[in-house]
Amino acid sequence: MSITINGELSNLEKKSLDQLVFRIPADDGLTPCSMPALHKHWAPRANFVTYVSLLTQYGRVKSGVELEEWQYNSNCFCKDMNFLLNCRHHEFWSYMVFQKTALAAVVSFLQRSTPFYLNVWSQIVQQQNIIEIYEQILELVLRIVCRLITNRESDEAWLSVEHQRELIYKNYLISVPMLFDLLMAVGDADPQNTAILRRIFDSLLRIEPNYKQDILAALSFFRTAFRSIQTQAENEGFEGAGGGDLDENAETPYDDVALYTLDCAYSLSVLLAVCPEVQALCAEIKLGQSIAQFYDNTIPFLYKNIFLINEAATSLGWLNMSRLEYLKAFRSIAYSFVEAAMANPVDSMPNAEQLIGLLTECLSEQTFVNDYGRLYPVELDVDILKQTCKNLDGFKASFIVQGYQQESKSTVDKNNPKPNKKTKNSSKLNNKNNQTLNKDTNISSSTAVAQERDIDLEVTSVLDVLPHLGTGFVRRILSRYNNGEEAIAAILENNLPPDLVNADQTEVYIPPDPQDKTYQQTGVKHFNVYDGDAYDVMTQDNPKCIIKQGKGMPNAPRDAAQMLDDKSDLAELKSRYQAYTLVSEGESSNDEYNDEYDDSYEALLESETRVVKSKQLKAGLANVEDVSDEESEDDQETAEDKSNLDAQTDRNKRLNFCENPEDIRARYEARRQAKWGNRNHGGNFDNNSKTRDVVGAPKGQGQDKDTLRNRDKKEKNKSSRANHNRKMGAAFKRSKGMMG
Numbered sequence: 001m002s003i004t005i006n007g008e009l010s011n012l013e014k015k016s017l018d019q020l021v022f023r024i025p026a027d028d029g030l031t032p033c034s035m036p037a038l039h040k041h042w043a044p045r046a047n048f049v050t051y052v053s054l055l056t057q058y059g060r061v062k063s064g065v066e067l068e069e070w071q072y073n074s075n076c077f078c079k080d081m082n083f084l085l086n087c088r089h090h091e092f093w094s095y096m097v098f099q100k101t102a103l104a105a106v107v108s109f110l111q112r113s114t115p116f117y118l119n120v121w122s123q124i125v126q127q128q129n130i131i132e133i134y135e136q137i138l139e140l141v142l143r144i145v146c147r148l149i150t151n152r153e154s155d156e157a158w159l160s161v162e163h164q165r166e167l168i169y170k171n172y173l174i175s176v177p178m179l180f181d182l183l184m185a186v187g188d189a190d191p192q193n194t195a196i197l198r199r200i201f202d203s204l205l206r207i208e209p210n211y212k213q214d215i216l217a218a219l220s221f222f223r224t225a226f227r228s229i230q231t232q233a234e235n236e237g238f239e240g241a242g243g244g245d246l247d248e249n250a251e252t253p254y255d256d257v258a259l260y261t262l263d264c265a266y267s268l269s270v271l272l273a274v275c276p277e278v279q280a281l282c283a284e285i286k287l288g289q290s291i292a293q294f295y296d297n298t299i300p301f302l303y304k305n306i307f308l309i310n311e312a313a314t315s316l317g318w319l320n321m322s323r324l325e326y327l328k329a330f331r332s333i334a335y336s337f338v339e340a341a342m343a344n345p346v347d348s349m350p351n352a353e354q355l356i357g358l359l360t361e362c363l364s365e366q367t368f369v370n371d372y373g374r375l376y377p378v379e380l381d382v383d384i385l386k387q388t389c390k391n392l393d394g395f396k397a398s399f400i401v402q403g404y405q406q407e408s409k410s411t412v413d414k415n416n417p418k419p420n421k422k423t424k425n426s427s428k429l430n431n432k433n434n435q436t437l438n439k440d441t442n443i444s445s446s447t448a449v450a451q452e453r454d455i456d457l458e459v460t461s462v463l464d465v466l467p468h469l470g471t472g473f474v475r476r477i478l479s480r481y482n483n484g485e486e487a488i489a490a491i492l493e494n495n496l497p498p499d500l501v502n503a504d505q506t507e508v509y510i511p512p513d514p515q516d517k518t519y520q521q522t523g524v525k526h527f528n529v530y531d532g533d534a535y536d537v538m539t540q541d542n543p544k545c546i547i548k549q550g551k552g553m554p555n556a557p558r559d560a561a562q563m564l565d566d567k568s569d570l571a572e573l574k575s576r577y578q579a580y581t582l583v584s585e586g587e588s589s590n591d592e593y594n595d596e597y598d599d600s601y602e603a604l605l606e607s608e609t610r611v612v613k614s615k616q617l618k619a620g621l622a623n624v625e626d627v628s629d630e631e632s633e634d635d636q637e638t639a640e641d642k643s644n645l646d647a648q649t650d651r652n653k654r655l656n657f658c659e660n661p662e663d664i665r666a667r668y669e670a671r672r673q674a675k676w677g678n679r680n681h682g683g684n685f686d687n688n689s690k691t692r693d694v695v696g697a698p699k700g701q702g703q704d705k706d707t708l709r710n711r712d713k714k715e716k717n718k719s720s721r722a723n724h725n726r727k728m729g730a731a732f733k734r735s736k737g738m739m740g
């Protein structure tokens with residue numbers, strides 16, 4: 001509990017802000033009451049002045065009455081910021097947490113501040129007081145942000161890191177958009193500014209690590225911004241598309257797009273410079289590849305559209321500045337892998353492979369490759385990786401170095417110095433960027449002339465836009481221009497050469513007949529497109545080819561598969577094995593195999609009748625011994641005899657190459673007699689057979705043992721026969737063709 005000394009609140013127990021409670025007088029002035037140190041009671045003021053921007057649209061400084069109004073507003077804003085800084089520790093945090101207008105005033109300046117990269121101070125160089133007021137406001141806001149990330153001001157004014165993390169992150173006292181606005185307000189033009197921003201980001205990430213994921217989500221937004229810029233650059237000037245109506249102060253319809261491109265470039269490059277922890281996150285979202293693609297496709301297209309409208313537009317300088325910043329941002333991403341490999345040489349292979357993969361994927365963007373190779377030599381990074389990582393693939397490394405050196409070395413303008421020195425003067429930077437851009441324009445034009453043109457493809461592209469033209473007329477126009485885009489522009493603007501103004505626009509192109517050229521060269525008239533070439537056997541005595549017949553090349557050595565597949569030796573053995581196919585015919589019929597008996601036996605099986613079966617059953621039952629009282633024991637003995645017989649039969653089968661038919665018939669007959677001998681369907685085949693009685697004596701007179709045993713056996717086996725298994729009976733009928 002704190003006490004009041006001479007009207008001032010003090011924290012004698014040195015408690016943290018979340019545990020600190022003050023004793024203040026009650027409303028009646030008699031009994032004191034307790035009040036937490038972090039409470040809206042300590043933030044009674046609700047009105048704070050919001051900051052008004054010094055610039056108008058498109059980066060111009062206000063003048064006249066607007067400038068005087070800004071000066072008055074800025075003075076009031078300075079007083080409010082001084083008020084927040086002069087508040088005691090618990091009052092400052094109470095204002096920032098409970099009084100939203102105080103935080104909104106700070107955010108208003110960051111959102112409307114003058115970007116550090118715009119050279120606007122030269123417009124008001126005669127009004128030094130305006131510059132001093134702005135610099136004072138920037139310093140006050142920066143001090144407020146630093147106070148938010150400071151948890152201990154003195155032994156009596158402090159709060160725990162956990163409480164500070166909760167207050168900042170959950171109450172959005174510092175957000176990721178606010179950090180990006182802070183980057184644009186402070187910048188990295190001065191080393192002291194860079195050091196301050198680096199300390200702010202390091203402290204913030206240490207207090208709350210979740211800011212790293214929020215910054216990663218913000219980096220992913222840059223890819224969306226690139227697509228939006230490309231869409232606006234392609235659709236600007238058409239009704240209902242682009243940035244809207246053209247402002248009277250705008251030099252071209254693309255000024256706002258160019259300024260947005262520059263703002264994204266500086267935001268990205270400064271962020272990667274002051275927060276190295278973010279560089280590793282760019283590889284997860286492939287931001288480097290997106291930068292290269294945007295640099296190669298959108299920026300040249302945007303520059304060309306602005307240049308065609310106004311050659312002296314200020315937005316051209318903005319695009320030049322953005323090019324350097326995008327290259328700088330890509331350099332920060334690429335060099336982060338080199339630094340990681342140097343910091344951990346033992347496990348440097350993954351970082352080396354990531355750098356090689358990044359540079360390889362960007363090789364298709366030729367404009368980007370040329371500029372990056374001249375500004376940041378790739379061979380130096382590769383040499384460092386080779387020294388650090390011994391297992392680096394030398395072929396891939398050499399391929400990357402050659403790819404980034406090939407164009408840059410062949411197109412370097414020796415008369416102009418390389419733009420590799422930094423400068424603080426914005427005018428010098430703009431001049432250097434203009435020189436670089438002009439040099440790149442000459443490079444691209446000379447490279448385009450050197451490359452072989454595909455006239456058919458260009459004709460198709462022109463006809464897609466102007467399908468009413470003839471192919472012959474389009475070819476004649478393309479012969480006067482470097483590409484199809486220039487030809488389309490000349491046609492639409494009616495800016496054709498004088499000899500083509502009155503030409504027939506429906507002229508059709510008839511290609512020359514290749515047969516005529518072949519006939520002139522060879523003197524032989526054929527009707528094949530390949531006649532007269534180096535492989536024509538009709539016109540060439542020694543054609544540049546091998547004439548082969550059949551499989552394989554002539555006199556070529558045989559491989560292993562052909563040698564294993566060779567069956568020429570089998571032809572020599574064919575005559576020997578043909579002798580085994582002949583069977584000699586003897587004089588008597590005993591020398592031949594007689595299978596008449598087997599055929600008759602098969603015919604007997606097919607023509608058996610119920611009478612024959614009954615006779616055989618009677619003959620078999622006459623030789624079967626009487627069935628004992630215990631039928632289960634007889635069945636067991638019969639099964640043993642049967643198994644012994646089958647075992648003996650199996651042994652005989654294995655010993656004999658061809659089993660004797662007599663043995664087969666005897667075994668079949670014995671098995672059949674044993675089957676029918678154990679069955680009795682109520683009929684008396686002879687006097688010795690027993691009838692299985694299941695009816696027994698009348699009820700109440702008792703039943704003998706045989707009747708009970710027969711009843712039990714019938715009960716157990718009734719489901720396999722008769723009417724108890726209709727499915728089996730139906731299947732049997734269908735198999736015999738009885739479908740009734």
